[in-house]
Amino acid sequence: GMDSIETSVIAVLIVLIGALLITIVLVRRTVAQPIVRLAHAVSTLAGGGLSASVAVTNRDELGVLQRSFNQTSQALRLADERVAEQQRLLERRVEERTAELRHTLGELQAASQAEAELRIAIRDLSMPIVPILDGIVVMPLIGLIDTDRAQSIITALLHGIEQHGARTVFLD
Helix, strand or coil: CHHHHHHHHHHHHHHHHHHHHHHHHHHHHHHHHHHHHHHHHHHHHHCCCCCCCCCCCCCCHHHHHHHHHHHHHHHHHHHHHHHHHHHHHHHHHHHHHHHHHHHHHHHHHHHHHHHHHHHHHHHHHHCCCEEEECCEEEECCCCCCCHHHHHHHHHHHHHHHHHHCCCEEEEC
């Protein structure tokens, strides 16, 4: 009678609960754990860990998502390597260009120094002070004399008088 129906119902309930527990364990193993691993790998990737990858556990939508994640991670890793290589090339080019500019600057400084020395030599040649006798010097005046040149002539003349101990100066 009733006892056998109750026993049957209890037996069916035990089988159903067992099946439900097995289903929960299988769902946890096949869905929940891969999703947790995928979420962890996404966090690693977001934190800069470009070598993050996950195992592809099945062929369903979850497997497609796992493969897509691995492909994305690999693409980011390759892009990062290309950027790093471009940065190395750029740094090397900047170093080469800086060395070229330093060399050019050195040449310009040397040319500027040579030009300054040449100007001094030309100035001295254009305002020569020639000692002719003891205490007598001659300064020939060559070319146009403007205010700046007149000041340079006076300075050179005073220096020449002092240098040669001249008492008499002839300006020609």
